[in-house]
Amino acid sequence: MLRKKLNIAPAWLFRSEDGDLLDPVTFTLLSGIHETGKLTRAAQQAGISYRHAWNLLTRGEQFFGMAMVVMRKGHGTHLSPLGERLLWSEQRLRARLEPQLDSMASELNNQIQQLLEGAHPVLRLHASHGYAVALLPELAGELDLRYCNPIEALSALKRGDCDLASLHLPTDPTRAERVLATYRPLIHDQDLRIIRFVTRKQGLILRAETHERVQGLADLTQPGLRFINRDEHSGTRLLFNLLLAECGIDETRLAHATQEEFTHTAVAAYVAAGMADVGFGVEAAAAQFGLDFIDLAHEHYLLVCHTAQLNQHNVCQLLDAMTTPEFLASLERLTGYEPDHCGTIGTFDDLTLGHERDA
Incomplete structure (x- = not known):
């Protein structure tokens, strides 16, 4: 049995006219903020530092010209209307494409398995x-x-x-x-x-x-x-x-x-x-x-x-x-x-x- 299996996941890539890219980790961060209401916990879930998370949000605001989150002292961190729209768009993309991508991954994994161990x-x-x-x-x-x-x-x-x-x-x-x-x-x-x-x-x-x-x-x-x-x-x-x-x-x-x-x-x-x-x-x-x-x-x-x-x-x-x-x-x-x-x-x-x- 193949121990290292291929997985295929959809990802959004935002590119500005100047060629600037929005880090895909931003979507993981937005999801964590939505779930926890805290930037520190969202950063931990995304596997990045608090400073990196803050930089991603700052860069995202510069990228879109609008804030992705709303931070209020004593009230935690919440998604702005833009942040919510981006998060749910990414979630719908995954929900629509993952079944087809999972099927493709299954086919590729079995082709690799057959190549490594012979037809069975x-x-x-x-x-x-x-x-x-x-x-x-x-x-x-x-x-x-x-x-x-x-x-x-x-x-x-x-x-x-x-x-x-x-x-x-x-x-x-x-x-x-x-x-x-x-x-x-x-x-x-x-x-x-x-x-x-x-x-x-x-x-x-x-x-x-x-x-x-x-x-x-x-x-x-x-x-x-x-x-x-x-x-x-x-x-x-x-x-x-x-x-x-x-x-x-x-x-x-x-x-x-x-x-x-x-x-x-x-x-x-x-x-x-x-x-x-x-x-x-x-x-x-x-x-x-x-x-x-x-x-x-x-x-x-x-x-x-x-x-x-x-x-x-x-x-x-x-x-x-x-x-x-x-x-x-x-x-x-x-x-x-x-x-x-x-x-x-x-x-x-x-x-x-x-x-x-x-x-």
């Missing part, structure tokens, strides 16, 4: 972007993780372009059957098994000041309330539209519902930046940005594979690693996630009919 089987997982699935590449073995929507993932599995695909289904059996109906053409006439992984909470993501106006889905139709949606092919969008239909709400009644983001993180960043009032996504994304969350539905996040592949060494290796106390503990630390019989093999009928028997 690599487990290929095509999955919806999420906080729990992002932990899987850290387990034993080589895992090539590519992010895509469920239709793309299941299509790749059917073609043989991946070994595992992800799928998330509501824990409510009636809702699960309705969601499965969308994917039936892609799983029909295939000998497939599901691998249990986690459950996660999905709901409304909003700022604290919006919580007084919004208590549930019905409140999303209020005039002037701005909603940020997920992309139309995502599993989360499918769930959201299902919940709207259950409440008799037409999606066209939601202001700005045509505005879309491609990940839970991007939705939360959009709301945190004040560009939307409410979004829909997982609780972990809300927690990442210090936002409020209204729990509306729980989902099974599953892995799907062909039965014949369950005996492959790399699949067995992954299943064993998924049941270790250390990995289960890492899942429990994720807000809104819980291990869900992690690593247990079953069928779609076991999942849906099992709930009916338990009821």
Whole structure:
């Protein structure tokens, strides 16, 4: 297993007409100020001295002709409107690009691994972007993780372009059957098994000041309330539209519902930046940005594979690693996630009919 892995991260580069550059560490410093309200602690988090931090802020003010922070004696340090705009723009950039960059990094790491150690089987997982699935590449073995929507993932599995695909289904059996109906053409006439992984909470993501106006889905139709949606092919969008239909709400009644983001993180960043009032996504994304969350539905996040592949060494290796106390503990630390019989093999009928028997 490759011990030194390549990571790709987006970075903003500001250059003036005179060729002056704004140090990218400035964004890390702004994030620390936003979180702590203290320049000293923000400098420590950024790994720089207080003097260097002060110089970065001074240079930033000269660069833009406007202060990035407001410092008041006895009140700490806070971001100015410019500082906030820069920070949230950088956060949205990361949220939008990181899934694609993580997929590229996974591909490059496996190419390097093959070059160093010779060709060997690599487990290929095509999955919806999420906080729990992002932990899987850290387990034993080589895992090539590519992010895509469920239709793309299941299509790749059917073609043989991946070994595992992800799928998330509501824990409510009636809702699960309705969601499965969308994917039936892609799983029909295939000998497939599901691998249990986690459950996660999905709901409304909003700022604290919006919580007084919004208590549930019905409140999303209020005039002037701005909603940020997920992309139309995502599993989360499918769930959201299902919940709207259950409440008799037409999606066209939601202001700005045509505005879309491609990940839970991007939705939360959009709301945190004040560009939307409410979004829909997982609780972990809300927690990442210090936002409020209204729990509306729980989902099974599953892995799907062909039965014949369950005996492959790399699949067995992954299943064993998924049941270790250390990995289960890492899942429990994720807000809104819980291990869900992690690593247990079953069928779609076991999942849906099992709930009916338990009821």
